[in-house]
Amino acid sequence: MQPTSEANQRIARISAHLHPPNFQMEESPGLRRANCRAKGGAPGFKVAILGASGGIGQPLALLMKINPLVSVLHLYDVVNTPGVTADISHMDTGAVVRGFLGQQQLEEALAGMDLVIIPAGVPRKPGMTRDDLFNINAGIVRTLCEGIAKSCPKAIVNLISNPVNSTVPIAAEVFKRTGTYDPKRLLGVTMLDVVRANTFVAEVLGLDPREVDVPVVGGHAGVTILPLLSQVKPPCSFTPQEIDYLTSRIQNGGTEVVEAKAGAGSATLSMAYAAVKFADACLRGMRGDAGIVECAFVSSQVTELPFFASKVRLGRTGAEEVLPLGPLNEYERVGLEKAKKELAESIQKGVSFIKK
Numbered sequence: 032m033q034p035t036s037e038a039n040q041r042i043a044r045i046s047a048h049l050h051p052p053n054f055q056m057e058e059s060p061g062l063r064r065a066n067c068r069a070k071g072g073a074p075g076f077k078v079a080i081l082g083a084s085g086g087i088g089q090p091l092a093l094l095m096k097i098n099p100l101v102s103v104l105h106l107y108d109v110v111n112t113p114g115v116t117a118d119i120s121h122m123d124t125g126a127v128v129r130g131f132l133g134q135q136q137l138e139e140a141l142a143g144m145d146l147v148i149i150p151a152g153v154p155r156k157p158g159m160t161r162d163d164l165f166n167i168n169a170g171i172v173r174t175l176c177e178g179i180a181k182s183c184p185k186a187i188v189n190l191i192s193n194p195v196n197s198t199v200p201i202a203a204e205v206f207k208r209t210g211t212y213d214p215k216r217l218l219g220v221t222m223l224d225v226v227r228a229n230t231f232v233a234e235v236l237g238l239d240p241r242e243v244d245v246p247v248v249g250g251h252a253g254v255t256i257l258p259l260l261s262q263v264k265p266p267c268s269f270t271p272q273e274i275d276y277l278t279s280r281i282q283n284g285g286t287e288v289v290e291a292k293a294g295a296g297s298a299t300l301s302m303a304y305a306a307v308k309f310a311d312a313c314l315r316g317m318r319g320d321a322g323i324v325e326c327a328f329v330s331s332q333v334t335e336l337p338f339f340a341s342k343v344r345l346g347r348t349g350a351e352e353v354l355p356l357g358p359l360n361e362y363e364r365v366g367l368e369k370a371k372k373e374l375a376e377s378i379q380k381g382v383s384f385i386k387k
């Protein structure tokens with residue numbers, strides 16, 4: 032059968048969308064209908080991933096596309112978003128996916144977003160600390176947060192880029208400068224420490240990791256990662272050797288992966304899983320679900336430091352309550368003092384980066 036000229040035009044329009052010369056956002060007929068669906072009040076939140084083409088960004092985009100709470104998914108990066116977007120957009124799940132490439136499209140990528148997840152930045156190689164990433168990632172986080180302040184100042188931000196102990200204070204200073212700072216809306220993602228702690232503790236106890244809940248407080252680097260093994264659920268006890276082993280393994284989980292990857296980056300797959308677990312908790316809180324509690328690195332008064340990771344109650348406006356640490360044993364009190372010393376320096380480094 033001869034295709035009609037109308038059909039030819041339709042195919043040409045779809046093809047133009049799939050192979051755009053400058054990754055313009057001209058809509059194919061299918062995308063136009065999908066956009067109507069998104070605008071037409073389909074239940075769900077608008078979520079942007081900044082750094083969406085990276086090792087974390089790609090599996091994170093895949094998993095967010097599956098999340099039924101997401102109606103619109105914006106994928107932003109400085110490279111490769113046309114390919115990642117085309118690929119993810121073929122998944123037959125509800126979220127409408129749009130891609131954005133390069134800084135000139137940052138504003139558009141962020142406009143109207145409810146939740147912004149940031150895994151943009153360079154990862155570690157063997158022999159590096161997370162702080163060694165500061166010089167590159169600090170500037171990236173500053174630029175992206177300036178974009179958020181301009182385009183979606185009410186969005187909740189999940190910040191993954193390392194060093195989290197410094198990038199969260201950087202983000203806070205950017206938001207303060209632009210008059211958009213709401214401490215409840217800025218959350219450093221430390222969920223991977225909890226995910227690892229649950230896994231390693233479950234191994235020692237011979238339990239299913241899904242049954243285990245280990246609070247991990249402090250920050251997200253070395254000794255600042257402080258698992259509270261005295262507060263594990265279900266209640267249990269450990270020998271001193273088990274406590275040393277578990278504390279060290281949880282604190283060095285990131286380095287374990289960096290070394291195993293031998294120069295090819297740091298944790299990406301487990302991080303994407305952890306990021307989605309955390310983002311999903313934020314979205315459920317934003318929807319109004321009660322009793323959503325997760326650990327995150329936030330503005331805090333549980334210690335004398337301005338930022339600290341602990342359990343927070345997630346609600347419609349983000350981290351609505353920062354929960355106290357609860358009773359610590361002597362081992363944990365010593366760990367807390369070490370953690371606070373390093374954290375204070377990392378926080379100050381982030382603040383000074385913006386104030387200099």
Ligand SMILES: NC(=O)c1ccc[n+]([C@@H]2O[C@H](COP(=O)([O-])OP(=O)(O)OC[C@H]3O[C@@H](n4cnc5c(N)ncnc54)[C@H](O)[C@@H]3O)[C@@H](O)[C@H]2O)c1
Binds near residue numbers: 155296
């Ligand atoms: N919080 C955590 O628990 C945790 C866990 C793992 C990794 N990380 C951190 O996440 C970051 C990303 O790790 P990865 O393995 O995905 O790295 P990656 O290099 O694979 O990906 C990073 C992506 O960021 C993009 N990018 C760089 N500059 C950008 C900019 N200005 N705007 C937007 N995108 C930009 C890159 O193009 C790349 O696609 C690293 O800093 C890493 O240390 C944090």
Ligand SMILES: O=C(O)C[C@H](O)C(=O)O
Binds near residue numbers: 223289
């Ligand atoms: O260890 C890293 O550099 C990445 C991340 O912070 C992790 O904990 O896996």
